Amino acid sequence: MNKRSVKDLLYEQVARVGGVLSSPKRLEILELLAQGEKTVEALARELSVDIRLVSAHLRTLKAAQLVASRRQGKYVVYRLCGDDIAALWVQLRQVAEEHLLELRLALDQMTANPGSLYPLSREDLLEQARSGQVIVIDVRPREEYDAAHLPYARSLPVSELERRIAELPRNRRVIAYCRGPFCLLSEEAIRILHKKGRRAQKIADGVNEWRAAGLPLESVSAEAS
Amino acid sequence: MNKRSVKDLLYEQVARVGGVLSSPKRLEILELLAQGEKTVEALARELSVDIRLVSAHLRTLKAAQLVASRRQGKYVVYRLCGDDIAALWVQLRQVAEEHLLELRLALDQMTANPGSLYPLSREDLLEQARSGQVIVIDVRPREEYDAAHLPYARSLPVSELERRIAELPRNRRVIAYCRGPFCLLSEEAIRILHKKGRRAQKIADGVNEWRAAGLPLESVSAEAS
């Protein structure tokens, strides 16, 4: 076996993993699975695509050993094979944000109102949340909150926000977060909160950005609540 | 603009970057450029492929804003657009190593002799190099050493090793490193050193793994040598 063919083999294997990152739909699947395990049907619903297409993409992901599945009754539940895969997605996204001007522009105009981003550092936010100066709400679906959430955050899914808004104390600033910079849930949440006359801002981070930065997270099973 | 088309646009942009990671040749180009800037011709020589194919791959890399070029006389010199891109390559490779059994097996059998890997942690190696207990040699081409190298390492390209072997003190253990786990230069170096009766081992890390781990590097222009 000569040097060239050894190298070809090695790089080819890595390209197998790289290949799954080349499709927008697959990246969106990775982002969703990075929030917690999901059924094929749930993924298809979020992506607004045919369930059979999602199944095909999941097969590609499985071939590259990035996801695994288990059957739960009628459903098949998929999950990422490790935190390193979520971290890879975060880093890929950050590289794209850093180098692709088009992406940065699209992101900027996604946040309709520029003042809606809470400008504090992660550490400061953590401190303010701990001391109760601000209320941090996780507006993702409950299951995702259960899988992992920011410290001191309470679950208040955007779908229930309008109904449960009274749970939020009027005298405190509310900080919302969702799945990450590409997710529109927190955007929707502050729209609702502002409509109701609340002081509310969002942060772009989700649990994966938080974890990639080496900061701690909590999960419901771990805190017995 | 509805939510779906906004998301499609965002993920599509990231997929542009992901797409460049799907080709083995392009990954190898990234690895080489991560060692320092290179001409098209030098890349083609290392990859053993037609220069026109390398040029085509560089064009796709440029379209994704991952590399930039400048002309230097007869040659065009390419470079990575930032350290984050080298870090992305390292992380992608690590994910592949972690999850693809085939890759791990191929890597294991690449290192012919299992005892040839120096088992110390990065920190311990750094300490031993500082104190002079071991001699760390960088066996890559001189230009790559100049661009960045491990602290306390001296340049001794594998092409000059046989001729310059007397420069290495006989009473000290020699530790060789090269471009990273996929590079065969250090393997070749310890083969030569063993043939000459020297105690020599290698480490799998290269400067990019070192940098990704947050450890410091040196470069020749910075240390005025």
Added chain:
DNA sequence: CGTATATTCTACAGAATATTAGAATAAAAG
């Protein structure tokens, strides 16, 4: 057991991509 639902499998058309080779540029060297 039959039906409904979730998922996978298979086949295929259209799009995108990798590779090759010939022609065109651009700078350097004679």
Added chain:
DNA sequence: CTTTTATTCTAATATTCTGTAGAATATACG
């Protein structure tokens, strides 16, 4: 100014990939 060398551009082909749709399978439910 011609030749040489490095690189890019263009066109053509082979291959792979994405998305679509019909058929098959697997489990739950009645």
